[in-house]
Amino acid sequence: MSVRDLRVTLGGQAILRGVNLHLHRGQLVALIGPNGSGKTTLLRAMVGLQKPDSGEVKLFGESNLKKALPRVGYVPQRLALDRSFILSVREFLALRLRETQHWFWHRHRDTDDRLRAAMAELGAESLLDRPIAALSGGQLQRVLIIFALLKQPDLLLLDEPTAGVDTPGEQDFYETIAEVHRRHKLTVVLVSHDLSMVYRHASWVYALNGVVCCEGTPEHVMNADSLKEAYGLNVTPYHHHGHSHGPGVTH
Amino acid sequence: MNFSDIEPFMLRAFAVAVVMGPLCALLGVFVTARRMAFFSDTIAHGALAGIALGFLLGFEDPTWPMVLFSLLVAAAILWLKEHTELLTDTIMALLLSGSVAFGIIVLSLLKNRRGELHRYLFGDILSVGPDDVWLAVVLCGAIGVWLFVKVSPLALLTASEDLAHVCGVRTRWLNYAFVLVLTVVVSLSIRLLGIILVTSLVVIPPAAARNLARNLRQQIILSLIIGLFGGAAGTVASYHWDIPCGPAIVMVCIGVFIISLVVGKLWVNRPAQEKAA
Numbered sequence: 001m002s003v004r005d006l007r008v009t010l011g012g013q014a015i016l017r018g019v020n021l022h023l024h025r026g027q028l029v030a031l032i033g034p035n036g037s038g039k040t041t042l043l044r045a046m047v048g049l050q051k052p053d054s055g056e057v058k059l060f061g062e063s064n065l066k067k068a069l070p071r072v073g074y075v076p077q078r079l080a081l082d083r084s085f086i087l088s089v090r091e092f093l094a095l096r097l098r099e100t101q102h103w104f105w106h107r108h109r110d111t112d113d114r115l116r117a118a119m120a121e122l123g124a125e126s127l128l129d130r131p132i133a134a135l136s137g138g139q140l141q142r143v144l145i146i147f148a149l150l151k152q153p154d155l156l157l158l159d160e161p162t163a164g165v166d167t168p169g170e171q172d173f174y175e176t177i178a179e180v181h182r183r184h185k186l187t188v189v190l191v192s193h194d195l196s197m198v199y200r201h202a203s204w205v206y207a208l209n210g211v212v213c214c215e216g217t218p219e220h221v222m223n224a225d226s227l228k229e230a231y232g233l234n235v236t237p238y239h240h241h242g243h244s245h246g247p248g249v250t251h
Numbered sequence: 252m253n254f255s256d257i258e259p260f261m262l263r264a265f266a267v268a269v270v271m272g273p274l275c276a277l278l279g280v281f282v283t284a285r286r287m288a289f290f291s292d293t294i295a296h297g298a299l300a301g302i303a304l305g306f307l308l309g310f311e312d313p314t315w316p317m318v319l320f321s322l323l324v325a326a327a328i329l330w331l332k333e334h335t336e337l338l339t340d341t342i343m344a345l346l347l348s349g350s351v352a353f354g355i356i357v358l359s360l361l362k363n364r365r366g367e368l369h370r371y372l373f374g375d376i377l378s379v380g381p382d383d384v385w386l387a388v389v390l391c392g393a394i395g396v397w398l399f400v401k402v403s404p405l406a407l408l409t410a411s412e413d414l415a416h417v418c419g420v421r422t423r424w425l426n427y428a429f430v431l432v433l434t435v436v437v438s439l440s441i442r443l444l445g446i447i448l449v450t451s452l453v454v455i456p457p458a459a460a461r462n463l464a465r466n467l468r469q470q471i472i473l474s475l476i477i478g479l480f481g482g483a484a485g486t487v488a489s490y491h492w493d494i495p496c497g498p499a500i501v502m503v504c505i506g507v508f509i510i511s512l513v514v515g516k517l518w519v520n521r522p523a524q525e526k527a528a
Contacts, residue, residue, distance in 0.1 A: 044413075047416070047417050048416065049413055049416055049417075066419070069417055069418075069419060070419065072417065074413070074414065074417040076411060076413050076414065079410060079411045079414075080411075081410060082283075082284050082285075082286060084283055084284055084458075084461055085284035085409060085410070085467075086461060086464055086465070086466060086467055086469075086470050087406060087409075087410055087466070087467045088465070088466035088467065090466070091406070091466055091467050091468065092410060095403055095406060095407045095410075095418070096418060129465070129466070131465075131466070132410065147414070
C-alpha cells in the first residue's frame with residue numbers, strides 16, 4: 001500500500017499537506033500524532049471515504065480503491081447507532097457476507113457456524129444475539145473487528161479502536177489486535193494515542209502532523225526529538241511496571 | 252354482511268389501506284432508526300403546497316402535483332443540508348412551515364376549493380378514486396419488491412454509512428433512492444391518512460414492533476403485520492362509525508402500541524432483565 005503526496009482540505013483548513021507512506025505486507029503500522037494531525041482523515045482517504053484534493057492512494061498496487069476494497073477490513077472509531085435500531089450482532093455480521101445478502105429470507109446453519117466460530121476467536125460468542133446498539137464500547141469494538149475479519153482481508157485499518165474502551169480494557173484490547181495480526185498474517189494500520197502500546201506492538205511507526213514528521217521502528221521514532229516534532233511538546237521516557245516501555249509526554 | 256353490499260369507495264379505500272399500511276410500516280423501521288421521522292413529516296406537509304398548486308393550475312385530481320412538490324421539498328432538504336451550515340432540523344422546520352403557509356394561502360384564494368383543506372389535512376376515504384387504487388398497487392408493489400431486495404444494504408447503511416461504503420454499497424445512490432421512495436409513499440398515503448397524521452403510520456407500527464422484537468428481522472415482520480392490521484381495521488372503523496379515516500387508523504395503531512408496550516414489559520423483556528439482575 002502506498003500514499004503519494006496526499007493533500008486534503010476540510011472546512012478551509014489544510015489537514016494533510018503532502019503525506020507519503022509506503023507499507024509492506026505483514027507490518028503492524030501505527031499512526032501517531034496530536035489531535036487534528038490528520039490521522040483519521042488519512043485513514044478515511046485510504047478507503048475512499050475522504051476525497052483528496054490531490055495525491056494518490058494505491059492499495060495492493062490498485063489506484064481504483066473500489067476494486068481493492070474487498071481485500072480491506074475497516075474498523076471505524078464508533079457507530080452512531082440509535083437504541084431503537086434493534087439489529088442483532090448476528091444480523092450485523094451476516095451483512096458482511098455476500099452469500100447472506102438476503103439474510104432476511106434465508107438463515108443458513110453454515111453461516112451461523114461461521115459467525116459463531118468468528119465470535120469465539122475473540123471471546124465474544126455470548127454477544128451473538130444481543131442488539132448491537134446495546135453493546136459497551138469494548139464489546140462493540142470486538143464485534144467491529146470480527147466484522148472486518150469475516151472476509152479474510154489482507155489489510156486491516158483501525159481508527160482509534162480503544163476510543164470507547166475503559167482504561168483497564170485498553171491493554172487487553174491491544175493484545176487482541178496484536179494476536180489477530182500474528183494469527184491472520186495481516187497488514188494492520190492502526191491510529192493510536194497510546195504510545196506505550198505503539199512501543200510494544202508496532203513494527204513501524206509514522207508520526208503525523210499534517211505531514212509525516214518521522215517514520216521508522218518504534219525505537220527510532222519514539223525519542224524526544226521525533227515526538228517533539230510531531231506533537232510540539234517536550235517528551236521524556238517513562239517507566240511502567242518496573243521497566244521502560246517507551247516515552248511519555250510532558251508539557 | 253354480503254360482500255356485494257359494501258360501497259365501492261369503501262373497497263377502494265380498503266385496498267389502498269392494506270397496501271400502504273404495511274409499506275409505510277416497513278419503511279418506518281429504517282425511518283425511525285435513521286431519525287428521519289421529522290423528514291417524513293416535512294415532505295407530507297410539503298404536499299399541501301403541491302395540492303394547492305395543482306388546483307390553481309386546474310388539475311381536478313392533484314395527485315401528481317402533490318407527489319412532485321413533495322419530491323421538490325425532499326430535494327431542497329438534501330441540497331440545503333449539503334450546501335449550507337444550517338442544522339437539518341432548522342431546514343426542515345423552514346420548509347414545513349413555508350409549504351403549509353403557501354398551500355393555505357393558495358387554497359384560501361381558490362373560493363371553490365376551501366373545503367378540500369379539511370379533507371387533505373385529516374384524510375377521507377371518499378377521496379380515494381379508482382386511479383388511486385391502481386397507482387397505489389402498482390407503484391407500491393414495485394417499491395415493496397425493491398425494499399425487500401435492498402433490506403441488507405439498507406440495514407448496513409443504517410448501522411454505519413462508512414462501513415457500508417467499505418463493504419461496496421453505493422451509499423450516496425442508496426440514500427437518494429430511500430428518500431425518493433419515502434417521499435412517494437408518504438405523499439400517496441395522504442388521501443387516506445391526511446397530511447397531519449400520515450407520519451404516524453410510518454412511526455407507530457415500527458415503534459410497537461420494537462417493543463416486542465429481539466432483532467431486526469422480527470421487528471420488520473411485526474411492523475408489516477401491525478401496519479396491515481392498522482390500515483385495514485382503521486378503514487373499516489372509519490366506514491362503520493362514519494369517522495375520519497386518518498384518525499381511525501392512527502387510533503388503531505396507538506391501541507396496538509399500548510398493548511405491545513405492556514406485553515413487551517411483562518413478557519418479552521422480562522427474562523433479559525431478570526438475567527441481568
